[in-house]
Amino acid sequence: MTGTDDAFADTPVAIVGLGLIGGSIARGLRQAGHRGRLTGCVVDAADVATAERLGLVDHVSTELGEAVAGAALVIVAVPVGAMASVFAELGAHLGADTAVTDVGSTKMSVIADARAGLGKAIGRFVPGHPIAGTEHSGLEAGVAGLFNQRRVILAPTPETDADALARVEAFWQSLGAQISEMDAAHHDEVLAATSHLPHVLAFALVDTLARMAERTEIFAYAAGGFADFTRIASSDPALWSDIVTANRQAIGPVLDRYIGDLEQLRAAIAAHDGDTLVAAFGRAKQARDRFAQRSTNDKA
Amino acid sequence: MTGTDDAFADTPVAIVGLGLIGGSIARGLRQAGHRGRLTGCVVDAADVATAERLGLVDHVSTELGEAVAGAALVIVAVPVGAMASVFAELGAHLGADTAVTDVGSTKMSVIADARAGLGKAIGRFVPGHPIAGTEHSGLEAGVAGLFNQRRVILAPTPETDADALARVEAFWQSLGAQISEMDAAHHDEVLAATSHLPHVLAFALVDTLARMAERTEIFAYAAGGFADFTRIASSDPALWSDIVTANRQAIGPVLDRYIGDLEQLRAAIAAHDGDTLVAAFGRAKQARDRFAQRSTNDKA
Numbered sequence: 001m002t003g004t005d006d007a008f009a010d011t012p013v014a015i016v017g018l019g020l021i022g023g024s025i026a027r028g029l030r031q032a033g034h035r036g037r038l039t040g041c042v043v044d045a046a047d048v049a050t051a052e053r054l055g056l057v058d059h060v061s062t063e064l065g066e067a068v069a070g071a072a073l074v075i076v077a078v079p080v081g082a083m084a085s086v087f088a089e090l091g092a093h094l095g096a097d098t099a100v101t102d103v104g105s106t107k108m109s110v111i112a113d114a115r116a117g118l119g120k121a122i123g124r125f126v127p128g129h130p131i132a133g134t135e136h137s138g139l140e141a142g143v144a145g146l147f148n149q150r151r152v153i154l155a156p157t158p159e160t161d162a163d164a165l166a167r168v169e170a171f172w173q174s175l176g177a178q179i180s181e182m183d184a185a186h187h188d189e190v191l192a193a194t195s196h197l198p199h200v201l202a203f204a205l206v207d208t209l210a211r212m213a214e215r216t217e218i219f220a221y222a223a224g225g226f227a228d229f230t231r232i233a234s235s236d237p238a239l240w241s242d243i244v245t246a247n248r249q250a251i252g253p254v255l256d257r258y259i260g261d262l263e264q265l266r267a268a269i270a271a272h273d274g275d276t277l278v279a280a281f282g283r284a285k286q287a288r289d290r291f292a293q294r295s296t297n298d299k300a
Numbered sequence: 301m302t303g304t305d306d307a308f309a310d311t312p313v314a315i316v317g318l319g320l321i322g323g324s325i326a327r328g329l330r331q332a333g334h335r336g337r338l339t340g341c342v343v344d345a346a347d348v349a350t351a352e353r354l355g356l357v358d359h360v361s362t363e364l365g366e367a368v369a370g371a372a373l374v375i376v377a378v379p380v381g382a383m384a385s386v387f388a389e390l391g392a393h394l395g396a397d398t399a400v401t402d403v404g405s406t407k408m409s410v411i412a413d414a415r416a417g418l419g420k421a422i423g424r425f426v427p428g429h430p431i432a433g434t435e436h437s438g439l440e441a442g443v444a445g446l447f448n449q450r451r452v453i454l455a456p457t458p459e460t461d462a463d464a465l466a467r468v469e470a471f472w473q474s475l476g477a478q479i480s481e482m483d484a485a486h487h488d489e490v491l492a493a494t495s496h497l498p499h500v501l502a503f504a505l506v507d508t509l510a511r512m513a514e515r516t517e518i519f520a521y522a523a524g525g526f527a528d529f530t531r532i533a534s535s536d537p538a539l540w541s542d543i544v545t546a547n548r549q550a551i552g553p554v555l556d557r558y559i560g561d562l563e564q565l566r567a568a569i570a571a572h573d574g575d576t577l578v579a580a581f582g583r584a585k586q587a588r589d590r591f592a593q594r595s596t597n598d599k600a
Contacts, residue, residue: 081574131521131523132523132524133523133524133525134524135525150523151521151523153521180521189514190514190517190518190521191521193509193512193514193518194509194518194519194521194522194523194526195522195523195525195526197505198505198525198526198529198530199525200562200565200569201501201505201529201562202529202584203565203580203581203584203585204558204561204562204565204580204584205497205498205501205558205584206583206584206585206587206588206591207561207580207581207583207584207587208554208557208558208561209493209494209587210583210584210586210587211583212493212554212557214489214490214493215587217490218490218493218494219494219587219590219591219594220594221431221451221453221480221490221491221494222494222495222591223431223432223433223450223451223494223495224432224433224434225433225435225495225498225499225531225532226494226495226498227591227592227595228528228529228531228532229498229501229502229528229529229531229532230498230588230591231525231528231529231588232525232528232529233581233584233585233587233588234585234588234589234592235581235585236585237577237578237581237582237584237585238578240577240581241574241577241578241581242574244569244577245569245572245573245574245577248569248570248572251569252566252569252570254508254512255562255566255569256566257508257512258504258505258508258562259559259562259563259566261504261507261508262500262501262504262555262558262559262562263559265500265503265504266552266555266556266559269500269544269545269548269551269552269555270548270552272545272548273545274381274541274542274545277537277540277541277544277545278537278538278541280503280504280507281503281507281533281535281537281540281541282537283506283507283510283511284502284503284504284505284506284507284510284533284537285503285506285533285534285535285536285537286510287506287507287509287510287515287519287533288506288530288531288533288534289534290519291506291519291522291527291530292527292534294519294520295527
């Protein structure tokens, strides 16, 4: 369900970071008819003018304290690598009842950053991760419906209080998202497999090919399959470097497993061992077809 | 340009194999107003009825000799692994002036198969590869416009005669394809990088994840990036096992290079070495953005 919720629609909301995710949240709240004051925080003065021109929020500032003053919900939508410094500054500016959430792709690292920065206010923090995005970034990249019918994982800590959790749930519901709860460590393992590893593999492939002598011809003859396979390699390099290093403990084992599996396929290819290849490709096709079928059902 | 060519439109054409590619050729020729008789060859008797119901060709048979009788152009559109047996039988049924082409994803292996099967008629053979496809397969999967404005690589051998080449060029032009010529060995290297390797990587990833204990949850939380990255893992396993083993000499080195690059990234992730990651991801993004930009321009 997208739309206003009587309890939540009047809530003053501050969004720290107005990139793809923060900007999409702002657009989504506007579209949902949110009545509470929307404020935003950006790093660069130039982005203040852009945010104002786009009308993303009611007030935008480069000062974190000014941006979050009076907010009952603060959404930290900065890259994973910038979470620590935001949380370090945020603690001093929070109201006693303000709830805080984030949208980071890793949860263990963000929880550690929040714990360090918020101190006793850690109970007001609800770790979150919307499973949505595009390969684009920046203030102009946001899309109002980005979270509609998409999954959001919340990973409350033992300290997270029930009111803060309820407020964050109401927020995501107002954007039409489907909320699941998951343990933070488990979140990081699941996302390492489904999102972080594919990004590493796609970046690596394009980089490998781009450094080959025949690169111009290689890209000239690449078609639709290649375009789809490598779309995520157009994602922001610094953002993904941060995510991958922040979640290195979960990514390492699955990347090792993948490299080991690739080496087995490499040996099968060299040995002209069609049986091993057909078996592996067949298991993959079966799993991928099931995934595609379920995704289609989810949308129906 | 799609449409009839006065010289080519009356040419009797036989299509051996009416799957995704062969079926799309038949549909494309119909749509282009082809007037010459279209015949088709399928392996299974059940497929005769399907081809007739779909009206793919004027006459369909399970007998290769019957299917190609009277054809001035024979298009061999069977999986790479079935090329040898088709060519072995085809030689005995060709008219003196019949041109032959294929649509295989590898060219060195198909040329070897054609040379073995066609003998002295090898001069009538024009190796070809349309850079187009979908992850679907079968008689029902064809699409009339599949080759419109898509690249087709022709890889003539030293023996290929000019008339046969001209006829195959006219055929692809009638479907709106853009023709390039390339040496067969070079074709195999380029396609190993842009198509065969990505298929291996996508199959391998889905298989790796499907064999993990958390597989159900992993696929449940996979989103759009994963869906795009793994789309080609829904391709036909046997077809791709054949392609990969047929082109193993070109795939081996690029797969080794990729595994080596992945191992370096793995080390950088473990060492928390953001500089190496940002550099690699940045090179990839730059190359991928250029590719996307040029693809957009190509379509404009």
